[in-house]
Amino acid sequence: MRLGILGSGSGSNMQAILDAIDAGTLDAEIALVLSDNPGAFILERAAKRGIPTGVIDCLGFKTKFPDEVQATTAEQLHAAGVDIVCLAGFMRLVKQPLLEAFPDRILNIHPALLPAFPGVDAWKQALAAGATESGCTVHYVDAGMDTGPAVLQAAVPVLPDDTAETLHARIQVEEHRLYPEAIRVVAAKLGV
Numbered sequence: 001m002r003l004g005i006l007g008s009g010s011g012s013n014m015q016a017i018l019d020a021i022d023a024g025t026l027d028a029e030i031a032l033v034l035s036d037n038p039g040a041f042i043l044e045r046a047a048k049r050g051i052p053t054g055v056i057d058c059l060g061f062k063t064k065f066p067d068e069v070q071a072t073t074a075e076q077l078h079a080a081g082v083d084i085v086c087l088a089g090f091m092r093l094v095k096q097p098l099l100e101a102f103p104d105r106i107l108n109i110h111p112a113l114l115p116a117f118p119g120v121d122a123w124k125q126a127l128a129a130g131a132t133e134s135g136c137t138v139h140y141v142d143a144g145m146d147t148g149p150a151v152l153q154a155a156v157p158v159l160p161d162d163t164a165e166t167l168h169a170r171i172q173v174e175e176h177r178l179y180p181e182a183i184r185v186v187a188a189k190l191g192v
Helices: 012-023 041-048 067-079 122-128 164-190
Strands: 002-007 029-035 053-055 084-088 106-110 133-140 150-157
Touching (some): 002 041, 012 029, 012 041, 012 084, 012 164, 029 067, 041 053, 084 164, 122 133, 122 164, 150 164
Parallel strands (some): 002 084, 084 106
């Protein structure tokens, strides 16, 4: 199974996927890593492992992912033989034509128990709302913001003395465990 990773930041979830591959618990390879942030550490992590990388040029838009750029991204992923696309801290909404190019084959990890707290800084949203539980969700990507069907979820208690940083750190531990597991579940359903 060949994975394509789209990320905008440090790539800790990609690293968790690589760790699972190295440990033999995920039968996959990362074929291509693309980022909309040329300075993202995810690109450096991938390059150190000899994984092909590329920068997604969003034509100067800060948050938009233009259709023509999504079409080019889909072409790059197909050319790399990608079976499943994994968003790992990718901060742009995926729409057509990327969704059309990889139907039911694009996954995202979100630091909340969706449908609660979609969007950015979900752990901060949970604290502000006085939630007693948070967690993470691996879900299929659809055209909405964190609205696709869940594949797997993991709960994390919100402790009375939690700060945004401590809660986020505990959620990330679960993210790193959950993402490779969810990829296995989806791959089994797809037969890849």
